[in-house]
Amino acid sequence: MAKPPPGSKIWTAAMKQLAVLAVPILLLLLSLFFLFLLRPSSPPLLASPHAPTFDRRLRVYVADLPRALNYGLLDRYWSLPAADSRIPASSDPDHPAPRRHPPYPDNPLIKQYSAEYWLLASLHTPVAASAVRVVADWREADVVFVPFFATLSAEMELGWGAKGAFRRKEGNEDYRRQREVVDRVTAHPAWRRSGGRDHVFVLTDPVAMWHVRAEIAPAILLVVDFGGWYKLDSKSASSNSSHMIQHTQVSLLKDVIVPYTHLLPTLRLSENKDRPTLLYFKGAKHRHRGGLVREKLWDLLVNEPDVVMEEGFPNATGREQSIKGMQTSEFCLHPAGDTPTSCRLFDAIVSLCIPIIVSDEVELPFEGIIDYTEFSIFVSVSNAMTPKWLTNYLRNISKQQKDEFRRNLALVQPAFEYDTSYSSSTGRTPTDGAVNYIWKKIHQKLPMIQEAVIREKRKPVGTSIPLRCHCT
Numbered sequence: 001m002a003k004p005p006p007g008s009k010i011w012t013a014a015m016k017q018l019a020v021l022a023v024p025i026l027l028l029l030l031s032l033f034f035l036f037l038l039r040p041s042s043p044p045l046l047a048s049p050h051a052p053t054f055d056r057r058l059r060v061y062v063a064d065l066p067r068a069l070n071y072g073l074l075d076r077y078w079s080l081p082a083a084d085s086r087i088p089a090s091s092d093p094d095h096p097a098p099r100r101h102p103p104y105p106d107n108p109l110i111k112q113y114s115a116e117y118w119l120l121a122s123l124h125t126p127v128a129a130s131a132v133r134v135v136a137d138w139r140e141a142d143v144v145f146v147p148f149f150a151t152l153s154a155e156m157e158l159g160w161g162a163k164g165a166f167r168r169k170e171g172n173e174d175y176r177r178q179r180e181v182v183d184r185v186t187a188h189p190a191w192r193r194s195g196g197r198d199h200v201f202v203l204t205d206p207v208a209m210w211h212v213r214a215e216i217a218p219a220i221l222l223v224v225d226f227g228g229w230y231k232l233d234s235k236s237a238s239s240n241s242s243h244m245i246q247h248t249q250v251s252l253l254k255d256v257i258v259p260y261t262h263l264l265p266t267l268r269l270s271e272n273k274d275r276p277t278l279l280y281f282k283g284a285k286h287r288h289r290g291g292l293v294r295e296k297l298w299d300l301l302v303n304e305p306d307v308v309m310e311e312g313f314p315n316a317t318g319r320e321q322s323i324k325g326m327q328t329s330e331f332c333l334h335p336a337g338d339t340p341t342s343c344r345l346f347d348a349i350v351s352l353c354i355p356i357i358v359s360d361e362v363e364l365p366f367e368g369i370i371d372y373t374e375f376s377i378f379v380s381v382s383n384a385m386t387p388k389w390l391t392n393y394l395r396n397i398s399k400q401q402k403d404e405f406r407r408n409l410a411l412v413q414p415a416f417e418y419d420t421s422y423s424s425s426t427g428r429t430p431t432d433g434a435v436n437y438i439w440k441k442i443h444q445k446l447p448m449i450q451e452a453v454i455r456e457k458r459k460p461v462g463t464s465i466p467l468r469c470h471c472t
Contacts, residue, residue: 227339
């Protein structure tokens with residue numbers, strides 16, 4: 001067919017129609033261009049294993065502190081000539097020091113807080129699956145990690161220092177170390193850049209950094225719960241409020257709840273056996289503050305059939321009793337103690353004993369990543385205090401439900417392992433242990449922290465704004 005000559009009516013009409021069609025086509029091409037240009041940089045939820053990946057790990061700068069404040073403290077600990085004064089000498093597994101001692105103390109009072117060791121180790125010996133990347137220049141870092149073994153420092157003062165000296169500053173070696181850490185860290189330009197908001201302190205022991213908490217309050221604090229931060233000690237409540245830690249110093253917006261280190265061995269699902277006991281608890285009956293609930297629960301449950309309530313300390317004998325009790329019980333009771341949580345919860349998880357959590361103020365590690373309702377049972381204090389309520393409730397839980405809870409416990413066990421040489425119940429070494437989960441939770445805090453830093457920059461000199469951080 002012959003083409004219409006240019007200038008003819010047919011040609012003119014065709015050109016007009018083409019022009020009309022060209023406009024939406026051009027707009028479509030432009031929109032696709034800008035969509036590609038401005039597309040979100042976050043990776044897809046389930047990335048293809050063959051797709052190119054970008055390094056989105058948390059960038060960490062390790063603050064420059066003397067070795068005496070971390071690994072040097074461990075050297076000093078192993079050289080101590082006497083046992084921990086708080087426990088019988090025969091119950092201290094670390095003194096005299098064994099010829100081949102573990103990397104961190106085995107003393108249960110200290111071992112439960114070992115997160116500080118494993119987090120620093122992860123920065124010195126990174127693995128391919130690590131959630132962090134260490135940077136040499138603080139200007140390139142997302143966060144600054146402060147490598148102070150604050151828990152070990154506090155525990156050495158409590159176990160080997162002068163009796164009653166911990167709360168005093170004079171003659172307190174722990175306070176001297178706290179002061180040195182704060183003075184060194186706050187003098188660095190990295191602290192001045194952010195006001196300390198992007199600095200990370202590991203404070204797993206409720207009394208770690210006790211004397212300087214107000215000075216490090218803006219930082220990212222890694223704690224086992226908030227119980228030791230804004231409650232008065234019962235002995236000083238009526239006479240002196242100077243030891244009160246303000247509620248505004250801790251917040252789920254900036255801080256990270258981390259797990260205790262479990263003290264009992266991990267039981268794999270394939271090793272699980274019959275559990276003739278309905279409910280098990282081992283620990284001290286008398287505690288302070290929120291632990292008063294524990295005393296009342298004890299009196300309600302101690303004479304119930306198929307319930308075992310044992311008073312004891314996690315020394316060699318108590319440990320064996322706890323292993324047997326937790327591995328032969330369907331449910332393990334987790335009431336509040338001096339603080340809302342305890343190591344007992346994580347011992348129950350690795351023992352495949354379904355946790356019964358009776359603690360209205362509890363905060364738990366890795367929430368938002370892990371759903372505790374899939375393997376734990378939460379009971380309000382008011383219900384637990386009703387006679388017969390708890391045991392009747394537990395007896396009505398079906399075998400199918402209990403089996404599902406236990407399968408889910410086996411799945412989450414690796415998330416609470418600090419030592420990643422552990423092999424999970426599936427026989428594989430987990431790539432995401434407790435350390436990686438902690439780094440991921442810190443990474444999640446970055447947008448709020450960066451916003452706080454930017455907001456702080458624009459405040460005029462002389463501005464006074466009260467702290468407002470009450471959030472749950």
